Amino acid sequence: MNGHVKRMSFQQYMELTTTLLSLLLVMAVDSTRTVAASRSQQCGNSLQQTLKLARLAQKESVDLIKTYQKAAQGEMSELFCKVSVNNVPDPNISGLEPSERIASIYTHLQTFMAHFKRVYEQQTDLQLPSSPLLAELTGVSGRSRGLAALINGFYQSLFPNLPMPEPAGGPTTLPPPQNVFQQKVYGCVVLKTYKEFLSNVSRELRTLKGKVCRRRIEMNTFY
Template identity: 65%
Template sequence: MTSLCIRRRMSGHVRSSMLWTRLKNPATTLLALLLLLVAQSSKTASSKSQPCGGFLQQTLRLTRLIQKESVELIKTYKASQGEMSHLFCKMSIPNVPEPNISGLEPSERMESIHRNLQAFSPHLRRVYEQQTDLQPPDSLLLVQLGIVGTYSRNLEALMQAFYRKAFPNLQDWPAGAPTSLPPPQNIFQQKVYGCVVLKTYKEFLLNVSRELRTIKGKVCRGRRNLL
């Protein structure tokens, strides 16, 4: 019993490392390879010599990839939550970030995207932590949650690098306000919360993808046919 409690309290980083060593399913191995490729592409895009259009291209590609993975993640999530899981995403949960992007100018809308990414990050982490107590340690759901979380951190870094390149005369955006997480929840509330967070995050990523395609003609001029 003591060892079980200790295992459940392990940090997300350590828990993810243990999961990777247990992956034997070809599908999860493919996800692991995709994670490594995205991490490498993010490092490449962070180069100071990368042109503005290159940052935009990398950011849009990663956004599309996360959005695609989020669709599969929600399917896995619902399949792992038991009865009534098809209703969980339709319920309402307070304090979940909005999927909408605000602002008039491209720079303002980029700031809005970045703030939302920062706001979603602790919620995604909370969902992962809750599911570690509800799922077996080798669960595909935990693997996919860990991968989407890592993708999101990479996207946040890419977004910031793109902003600096596209708007060099503007100051870096300030850190976002602290995000309000829900109070302690029972198991049913955790299941609903996780589904609502993932569904809203998927909607946000779709909005980000559309936004990046919209602003491509307004910034990084002279870089045609990149996207």
Template identity: 65%
Template structure:
């Protein structure tokens, strides 16, 4: 009886369409799962670096001598703001990537400056190196995620060159380093919040975003 019904062209067409819908649903579910897994991995690394930055600031202040508790309270125009701009997920991702690139340059400058001020085996240099490496890994993860989720948008290959401060004396270097680390920690907190929002929008409704 069932075979007789399937011989009907209309019934065959319906069965074929039903099969395609099921396959498409399974495929979409798989893509969303991969999207969520990838973004969760990125969020996990963000949280790790944020925790590392908290300990790094403590070590930094302890290694800078007198008045170090005041260094992070100074405002420096060359250091990026911790806020993330954009309305759409793709715009927020671009903003995060631009900030990561900028902070990477500033962290490298801080490391170079502290190399001249600290013992080569100091805990501060070790922690600065770890945070710098993990930050570059985070940027690579997010750039790969961006290319995968937004393939129809213009490829993001980096923004304008980062503006670093001019030559500084030792006191200015100490202040600069503290401000960079404090601002970077605040930025990472913002990244964590944005990634959780982006995950809910992008990994569940990708068709509406492209």
């Protein structure tokens, strides 16, 4: 009789243990999915914030070109942006993997900021200190730095063990000394190319939101 009771107790113990383990497993899976969903939402929110700033920067770049052409560049201003200029960054985003394309956006922004500095220096010699062009150039440069910081932070959150690569072409190459006409052309081409680049950035960020953040939740759920 006592042996029967012991066997029954052991059987009940095993059933209880199995039930508890099953509950713990379900809780662990649910917890993993909750964390993954939370991280995916954070990823989407971060990317949405970056996209919002990119769109604002693009709008400002359109206004800046209008100011540039109208404020001080003369009757030929509309033709300046159509001239071919060397050493101006390519507006296209490069890379196959999301990490490469995000890094490309960041390095492009760094390169454009160096060109903005040169344009500002040139226009300081050509404009009055009160010129709205100088103020808008300063604003766009600041917006670019803010966008670069968001892109860098987003990259680090997605790829914490993957350092941001250096620009493929090395340090930014700026044009040699230019005459007044060349300066006007150079500035207009830089601003026009930057506007095209920001348009590509906005398109790329919308694409990445569906790829990167969704892939992240799927990977976290799987593991």
